[in-house]
Amino acid sequence: MPSLRALPSLRVLPGFLGRPRPPRLLRTRLVLCVLALIAVVAAVIGTVTTISLHSHLYRQLDDQLAEVAVRAAGPGPPGHGAPPDGDRLRFLTMGGQPLGTVGAVAPSGSGGSGRDSGGTKVLRAGISVQDDSAPTGHGVAVEPLPQEQRSALAHAPRDGEPHTAELPGEGTYRVRSVPVDGGTLLVGLPASGVQDTVSTLVVTEVCVACAGLIAAALVGTASVRLALRPLARVAQTATRVSRLPLHEGEVRLRERVPLRDTDPRSEVGQVAAALNRMLGHVGAALAARHESETRVRRFVADASHELRTPLASIRGYAELTRRGREEVGPQTRYALARVEAESERMTDLVEDLLLLARLDAGRPLSRSEVDLSALVVDAVSDSRAAGPDHRWQLDLPDIPVVVPGDAARLRQVLANLLTNARTHTPEGTVVTARLRHVPAAPGLPPPPDGGAPSGTAEIRVEDDGPGIPAEALPVVFERFARADASRSRAQGSTGLGLAIVRAVVAAHGGRVSAHSSPGRTVFTVGLPLGEGRAAAPPTPADDPPDPGGTAPVHERPPGAPPSDCA
Template sequence: MSALSLAVPGGRFNPDNWQLRTKLVAATLALLVAICAVVGGISYASMDSYLTGQLETQLAQASHRASEFGGLSSSPGLRPDPLEARGQGAGTLNARIFDGAVEVAGLIGQDGRRLTLQRADAEILADLPQTAAGADPAPVERRLSAGSYRLVSVRTGYGNVIVTGLPLAAKQNTLDSLVLTFVLVSLTGLLLAGLLGTAVIRRTLKPLGMLSGVAAKVSRLPLDAGEVALAVRVPASASRPGTEVGNVGHALNRMLDNVAGALTARQQSEMKVRQFVADASHELRTPLTALRGYTEMLKLTEKFSPDGQKSLERLQSQSLRMGRLVEDLLTLARLDEGQPLKLGPVDLTQLLVETVADQKVIAPGYRWVLQLPEEPVEVTADGAKLHQVLVNLLSNARKHTDPGTTVTAAVARSGSGEAVITVTDDGPGIPPELQQTVFSRFTRADQARTGTDGTTGLGLSIVQAVVEAHGGSVELASQPGRTEFAVYLPGRGCAATAASA
């Protein structure tokens, strides 16, 4: 992964995209790291101050012994070596300076033997700030060939200067051990705190995950139409009032109960409306049939004026239109009730040829094109219902385009075995806002799709209902200059299973 992808706002290292438990664990560990850093800093400073004070006390004692022993005489030949003073421990450095020159200098090794200093070390010792006799010495730190030392330079009453030093290695080793121990203990504690904290936080937030799972399941339910079984609820363990998560779970369950009641009421109201439409459509068939019959009889037996003749023809056309509307409503009502299809082998190739031939007679002003495969495409379906689907699709293309439009009807077999029927026209297209509701009932095209025949707005609804009853689907793709409806039907032998399900 590149550095750029890690820096973008939507990257995985952006805290805004972390889960809540990750944020809590990270915040807890960050707080513990800060606490460890503060405690470690204070402990290091305290130990450093303590060791420094202890070292300065030892240095003052060693300097006092060396000054009393090594600066007893003013005669250079009679002054003893300060390293030979009693009580000087391993690592102690002593030097005597007289008249700006180092007379004698050395240190005691770990084995008790005397070690000499290098010339550069002598120059460093000669340049040390000197403290007058009887005053408190001011220790300084210098880097010598033998390591880092804390040194004091004291002028004696005989005019010479005694330099005393103690190594800083023991102090630094103690501080390094303290740092290493503290780091190891802190890392172990942070690791254990991270593991235990993750387990505790995960267990604490488990009810919140249940709430999220319930909300996700409900979001995937088709709640827009039909009978909905909203049986998903937050478990009792995550919906007990009294805690923050429990209050949310309880509120979510109450909301789901309210939604379930509203959906049940909506379903009951929808069923009443559908039953009313079915009953009304059924009752309207008889008077409409009688109306058409009497109109035909009057037209054949009576003589009318030209205006009367036009009125009679208008009455006849409107009764036919209302009859088609009633039949469409009855068809949708039967499909809504789930009435079984009359299944049998259907040759879609032959069915498409016959349906297009009928449309050529009805609308000779259009250019009708057939695209057929070499082999017949057969499915197990209700032939009458599929014929109605094809009639509606072809009539839709004819009614909503102008004469001269090319309408192409095709059938083929997809790679997965589905039968695919497409009806394509090169008309002005369907507006994007209408494409979202084009399969809804009583949806009518606006002025963007011209035509001369009146429509009921039920044709495409019937297409979708019939195709879905066969276990298939219908899709629309439209843009200016090309509109295509594609019907997908299961392969032969599959429609019966889909219909029975």
């Protein structure tokens, strides 16, 4: 059995091999259906007309053939009596039939099956041709037929009915036999006129049908396009709605299908009216959702703000009691220490919630030129001090990367990412902080002020720990998100660190993403450089110290490996 590889014909049949065909527009399908119907109707009409004309012309030819046969078998000219057998072909010169008429005299009893020395028993056979010098006065002469044409006539049936015969070199003939004294007379008329008329009709029908299809395609395309304009406006409205950010924030869903396209008497109008009703319900639901979110955010912000003072008081009184002059037992001291620790943790949680509430409310951040290289170095230094059992590496460009933003919040972003890597990976894990400048892609539009787009500052925090479970990765930036034990919150994290990272980065117009697999987890932060400079040449005084006590990181030669700060 041949394999599919050995069947080249299958390569030209993608539709039969499961590959989906490209979809066609509705107006294209409608026009094609109309054209197919017109083509079928034109084919049926043309076929019926051709068959009818063919039958009618052949009936006329057969009637003419019968008249010629009667004249050929009848008596000769007045006063001459019946023509002898040798003059049976004289009718060919008498007129009354078209040029090219053939006649043949066969002996009685041959029946088309007898054979003479030439292969067929036909005594005489001739064809009428134009000859102005002929003595008959009609300008017609009789030319003998060659042997192959005589053989074709001899095989014609002798039943007195008209039949079609092919004469080599002369074409198609209608032949009829007439009994005469002592034999059979065969008379034939050329059918070329009938065939030419039918062929001309077929060509005319094909041309008219093609012209009609072209005209129908043009008119149908214009008519269908005009009829489907309301449906196109419905699709445009749905497309605009699909591009709206409906998942968060306040959404004013004002998109509606125009009223002129909502006529309930048409199918498109019914669809448009239903879409408008659905958009109204969705808009009401979005407004209710936004109002509920606003109340929740206001409550969180107010509660966080109000909780800061009592929490500070609790911490202060607990510390004051623990450090007082009065003797307290060990259990009381332990309880007071736990109260201070939990109050501090609660304070951090309240501060994080308050920050998220402010960011959700769209409160603007302070803007200044921030050197990300210095921030990364400081953050890695702090993380090294907090987690000496990890190995910390830096990978910085040769020149500092400067972005517009809030330095305190960007420092918090770096601290949260590094703390996340330190907290949820075992001892000995290598954590690398990378910073690089990603140039703007060619072809991007320039900023509104006319400056050139300068690209993006990209920060990556990478570790070779156990990784994030696949089911937890899509929600890793959600608030109070938890993963399994491989990245658990055993150290008492609030679960808001990565949520704050996403909110702060979004407030700076950037993006953040996470990719994880066993042995490699990467958090990527992209911050727009705006129209600012990607980097500025450093001065010796600007070089911060390396966390591991090595040479300044800005002096790392291009292409050198990351510096190990462990």
